[in-house]
Amino acid sequence: MTLRPRSDEILRSVLWSFEEFIVPELTDPYAISVGHTITNLLRHLALRVELEPPALFAGNAELRELLADIAGYARADGLTELAEDLETTLAAAAPAGEYPSISRLTDDALALRGALDRAIRALQAAPSETEEYLELRARIREWIGRALAREADWIVPAFSGIRR
Amino acid sequence: MTSAHGFDVDAFERSLERNIPGARVAQVTKFWRGVSRETWAIELAGGRRLVIRRDLPIGSFTPTSLRFEYEVYRRLAASPVPTAQPLWYEDDPELLVDGREYYVRDHVEGSWEVAHLTDPDPRYDELRIAASKEHMQKLALVHTCDWEALRFGEIMAVPPTPAASAETMIDRLAELLASFQIEAFPAVTEGLEVLRGEAPTDVPRVSLLKGTNGIGEEVWRDGKIVAMSDWELACLGDPASDFAHVQRLKPTVRDRDGNVVWSLGHALEFYEAESGITVSMESVDYYRRLGALETVIYTHYAALPLVSGDDLLARRAWVSTEVLFEAVRRMARSAGIA
Numbered sequence: 001m002t003l004r005p006r007s008d009e010i011l012r013s014v015l016w017s018f019e020e021f022i023v024p025e026l027t028d029p030y031a032i033s034v035g036h037t038i039t040n041l042l043r044h045l046a047l048r049v050e051l052e053p054p055a056l057f058a059g060n061a062e063l064r065e066l067l068a069d070i071a072g073y074a075r076a077d078g079l080t081e082l083a084e085d086l087e088t089t090l091a092a093a094a095p096a097g098e099y100p101s102i103s104r105l106t107d108d109a110l111a112l113r114g115a116l117d118r119a120i121r122a123l124q125a126a127p128s129e130t131e132e133y134l135e136l137r138a139r140i141r142e143w144i145g146r147a148l149a150r151e152a153d154w155i156v157p158a159f160s161g162i163r164r
Numbered sequence: 165m166t167s168a169h170g171f172d173v174d175a176f177e178r179s180l181e182r183n184i185p186g187a188r189v190a191q192v193t194k195f196w197r198g199v200s201r202e203t204w205a206i207e208l209a210g211g212r213r214l215v216i217r218r219d220l221p222i223g224s225f226t227p228t229s230l231r232f233e234y235e236v237y238r239r240l241a242a243s244p245v246p247t248a249q250p251l252w253y254e255d256d257p258e259l260l261v262d263g264r265e266y267y268v269r270d271h272v273e274g275s276w277e278v279a280h281l282t283d284p285d286p287r288y289d290e291l292r293i294a295a296s297k298e299h300m301q302k303l304a305l306v307h308t309c310d311w312e313a314l315r316f317g318e319i320m321a322v323p324p325t326p327a328a329s330a331e332t333m334i335d336r337l338a339e340l341l342a343s344f345q346i347e348a349f350p351a352v353t354e355g356l357e358v359l360r361g362e363a364p365t366d367v368p369r370v371s372l373l374k375g376t377n378g379i380g381e382e383v384w385r386d387g388k389i390v391a392m393s394d395w396e397l398a399c400l401g402d403p404a405s406d407f408a409h410v411q412r413l414k415p416t417v418r419d420r421d422g423n424v425v426w427s428l429g430h431a432l433e434f435y436e437a438e439s440g441i442t443v444s445m446e447s448v449d450y451y452r453r454l455g456a457l458e459t460v461i462y463t464h465y466a467a468l469p470l471v472s473g474d475d476l477l478a479r480r481a482w483v484s485t486e487v488l489f490e491a492v493r494r495m496a497r498s499a500g501i502a
Contacts, residue, residue: 037478044485110347117348124357144351145501148493159486164479 011046018042036162044158055150056105059143063112064090066143070119070136077133082122089115116140170194171204172261176216179259180208183252183268187212200225200396201233205271213271215248218264222474227340227465228396231255232319234267236395239314245305248272248383248391274385276393281379282412292415293426294387299378299413300431302389304439307371307403316372320400323370329402330363330454336399341461344468352460355495359454364402364447371403371441378411397458403439404447407432408455456494463488 005013019039026032067086074083093108100108120140123133171192180187188209195203195215201224204216219230237250253267254260278295280288311317323332334356341352374381375397383391397409407428417426424430432443467484469475496502 034478037482040486041478041481113350114348117350117353120350120353120357124353140350141354141499141501144354144496144499148351148489148496148501151489152493155486155489159482163482163486 008046008050011042011049015039015042015046033164037164040159040161040163043160044154047154047158051150051154053102053105055153056102056109057100059147059150060093060105060108060112061095062143062146063109063116064093064095066139067112067115067119069139070123073132073136074119074122077126077128079122079126082119085118086115116143170262175259175261176206179252179254179256179261179268182259184208201230206268214251215269215271216261216266217269218261218266220475221262221264222469224396225466226396226462227344230265230267233396235319236316236398237267237269239316239319240309240392240395243305243309243314245309246302246389246391247395248393272383272391274383274390276380276383278379278384278387281415289417289426291387292417295384296413296415296426296431297434298387298389299382299410300435301438302382302392303374303377303403303406304435304441306374306392307369307406307441308439309372311370311372311400314372316400320398322400326367326370326402327365329367329370329400329405330450331360333399333401333405333454334360334363334457337457337461341457341464345464346468346471347464349460349464349492349495351492351496351499351501352457354499354501355497356457358499359450359457362450364404364444364450366444367402367404367447368441368443369403370400373399373401373403373406374409375399375406376409376411377406378409378413380411402447402451403441404443405451405454407443407448408451453494453498456491456498459491460488460495463491 023035026035067090071083071086089111093111096104123137173189173192177189189206190209191207193205195205202218202220206214206216217230231253234250234253237247240247241249248269251268251270255265280291281295321332321336323329338356374392374395376394381394382389383393414428415426416424419425429445436442463483466480470480470484
């Protein structure tokens with residue numbers, strides 16, 4: 001068994017070696033441009049492999065709760081099609097019984113976010129001034145804000161300087 | 165000449181013979197700028213120069229068709245707007261170059277740059293103002309052209325009223341995104357609801373819009389725009405939209421005392437005198453916000469060949485991560501989401 005170096009440490013090594021030995025040898029303008037892009041993407045990957053899995057895990061758990069509440073609202077408000085859509089999605093994207101792979105987390109996130117998007121459209125099409133409706137809309141926006149803040153952690157610090 | 169790197173000259177000459185009998189290719193050069201499509205410069209024996217546009221082997225970076233771009237040029241040829249003369253669109257299976265359709269237009273001598281435009285030396289301030297005025301005059305020509313007579317309504321979505329311009333644009337863009345998207349963007353859906361509600365209603369007219377414009381998008385010669393280029397994002401709508409898409413040509417010039425003597429506001433006043441069209445800064449700001457949706461579309465579209473494995477260019481990975489993320493975040497901000 002080997003644990004060290006970790007994947008982020010290996011990526012850091014690849015990035016350093018690339019910048020130290022490959023980039024200075026580049027002379028073709030297009031190759032230099034691609035080199036800039038690769039450097040940025042390696043920084044992005046080093047952060048993303050570390051931060052994305054727990055962020056998706058947390059975000060998916062929050063979304064399951066939020067979508068279940070929207071489904072409840074939809075049932076009570078006669079939005080049957082939306083309720084059935086959300087319940088079907090939630091059943092298909094149930095939490096994994098074992099530690100999920102990143103591809104499983106991403107597939108679940110895609111399904112759950114797709115359902116959220118459809119729910120937003122359905123709620124936009126059936127606006128209401130009720131407290132429950134307004135609270136759900138506010139909770140949706142709060143969740144989007146949290147998801148974007150998490151994603152920013154592996155985007156904003158990674159990309160800097162010349163990109164291409 | 166029978167071949168050039170990445171370009172089947174023999175195949176092109178068969179099409180050339182059909183359209184310009186007796187012409188022969190002397191030289192082929194690939195234009196290094198631009199990522200959305202390939203641009204090739206062709207010099208014929210005798211000196212005439214042509215330009216060929218075609219999609220990349222796996223398609224365009226932008227989700228509008230090559231034929232659409234050609235049809236825009238074809239219609240503009242009968243307008244006062246300066247453009248390169250389109251010559252022909254080749255889609256005959258026997259005459260394709262490297263298996264790809266393409267269109268041919270005349271070359272217009274000039275540069276996509278304006279020398280010293282970004283040189284901070286104050287002696288170039290007058291040049292900056294003159295370039296901005298030239299740009300405004302040409303945008304005025306675009307915005308006042310008779311798009312109905314030029315039959316742009318046949319290839320573009322037509323807003324039913326001027327006030328419906330933003331709504332028509334949003335509908336078109338949302339439909340375009342939905343036609344290929346491989347993941348949902350709840351932030352975009354939230355943002356669009358707000359943008360629909362805040363759409364400008366005081367719209368002077370429906371105009372032909374250029375889409376991206378300014379430096380890098382036009383051909384300049386001796387301080388004048390001699391050809392407006394890159395029409396792939398052209399559409400019909402509120403003239404204010406084009407001012408949200410100006411690239412590197414919104415100079416702010418101050419005099420020795422620090423007073424602003426030229427700015428976007430001054431440019432809009434100059435444009436109004438040229439065109440008779442009033443454009444408010446509020447509307448320009450609105451279309452800047454809506455511009456985030458266009459960025460979402462082209463950056464997300466860039467991911468498709470990467471995901472399918474058809475084109476693994478690293479630039480696609482950057483565009484479809486950082487640039488897409490920032491555009492999605494701008495849409496979220498439109499919805500009041502920090």
